[in-house]
Amino acid sequence: xxxxxxxxxxxxxxxxxxxxxxxxxxxxxxxxxxxxxxxxxxxxxxxxxxxxxxxxxxxxxxxxxxxxxxxxxxxxxxxxxxxxxxxxxxxxxxxxxxxxxxxxxxxxxxxxxxxxxxxxxxxxxxxxxxxxxxxxxxxxxxxxxxxxxxxxxxxxxxxxxxxxxxxxxxxxxxxxx
Amino acid sequence: xxxxxxxxxxxxxxxxxxxxxxxxxxxxxxxxxxxxxxxxxxxxxxxxxxxxxxxxxxxxxxxxxxxxxxxxxxxxx
Numbered sequence: 001x002x003x004x005x006x007x008x009x010x011x012x013x014x015x016x017x018x019x020x021x022x023x024x025x026x027x028x029x030x031x032x033x034x035x036x037x038x039x040x041x042x043x044x045x046x047x048x049x050x051x052x053x054x055x056x057x058x059x060x061x062x063x064x065x066x067x068x069x070x071x072x073x074x075x076x077x078x079x080x081x082x083x084x085x086x087x088x089x090x091x092x093x094x095x096x097x098x099x100x101x102x103x104x105x106x107x108x109x110x111x112x113x114x115x116x117x118x119x120x121x122x123x124x125x126x127x128x129x130x131x132x133x134x135x136x137x138x139x140x141x142x143x144x145x146x147x148x149x150x151x152x153x154x155x156x157x158x159x160x161x162x163x164x165x166x167x168x169x170x171x172x173x174x175x176x177x
Numbered sequence: 178x179x180x181x182x183x184x185x186x187x188x189x190x191x192x193x194x195x196x197x198x199x200x201x202x203x204x205x206x207x208x209x210x211x212x213x214x215x216x217x218x219x220x221x222x223x224x225x226x227x228x229x230x231x232x233x234x235x236x237x238x239x240x241x242x243x244x245x246x247x248x249x250x251x252x253x254x
Contacts, residue, residue, distance in 0.1 A: 088208065099207035101220050173198075173213025 009093050016089045025086035028171045034086070035167045038079035038159060044072040045152045049145065056142035065148065073155075080159060083166045091161045109165035116160055120153075181221065184243045188216040190234045204233055 016022060025031055048068040055061035084092045088102070091110075095103050132139050191201055198216075202209035205226065214220035215230075222230065231238040 088210070099211050100223050100226060101211045101214060102208060170219060172210050173217060 009097050013089055013093060013097060016085055016092075019085050021082055022085045022088070025082045026172055028169070031083065031086050031166045031169065034079050034083055035163050037075055038083070038163050041072040041075035041079065042152075042156055042159065042163075044068050045076075045148075045155055048072070049148055049152060052142055052145045052148060056144045061142075061144065065144075069148070076155065076159060080162060083162050087162065087165055087169060091165055105165060105169070106161075108168070109161040112164045112168075113157075113160035116164070117157055120156060182218060182244075183221040184218065184246050185215060186241055186247055187212065187230065190236070190241065191216075194234070201233070205229055 025034060045068070048065045051064045051068065052061050055064070087105075090098065090102050090105050095106055098106060187201075191198070198212045199209045202212045205212075207226070211220065215222060227238055227242055231241050234241060
């Protein structure tokens with residue numbers, strides 16, 4: 001099993017190193033444009049939750065959320081793939097396959113994303129507290145909110161390290177001497 | 178943070194000996210971009226990597242790394 005994982009990760013790194021997209025998106029400016037697109041897609045996922053809260057249960061809520069989710073996920077998947085290539089897989093492979101500089105970058109990315117995710121969770125807790133304030137003993141929460149909320153949190157948690165790392169990295173040194 | 182800058186002569190030593198960035202990276206077991214970041218002064222190596230670089234070039238570590246800028250060749254000092 002360990003050999004199989006090892007072969008898989010090394011093959012993945014090989015694909016990353018030899019991909020032409022690696023060179024297209026590796027410059028800081030292009031990378032930051034992708035990060036902005038990824039951030040916008042994440043915001044769209046969160047905005048979709050607001051649509052559910054406001055309009056569910058209704059066809060409008062379902063159609064609007066599914067449309068927004070489809071657009072956001074298409075953008076996120078593309079951005080995630082290109083940024084993984086642009087950052088040479090620093091947040092996509094286990095630390096033992098990276099050198100000391102890359103491990104430091106991976107650590108910084110995860111640490112920064114952890115702080116940001118904490119902010120997101122605190123905001124979510126504040127919103128939940130505001131929503132449930134008052135003398136009510138029960139609150140109607142649309143069932144349609146539960147899965148998209150979990151999914152949006154997962155997408156945020158999964159993509160933030162790569163987005164942060166891609167924003168932070170300087171222009172890489174030229175490949176050729 | 179400027180006090181944490183570590184200056185190095187890796188690019189000079191590499192050019193002098195005709196070693197490519199990729200060859201040096203392979204010998205050190207690091208990514209070739211890491212050598213580029215080291216040369217540009219955008220990454221300071223661990224003590225272990227610094228010692229390995231010095232060992233590779235067969236010079237004392239202070240010949241490769243310094244906390245103060247290296248004098249330019251032919252500067253007269």
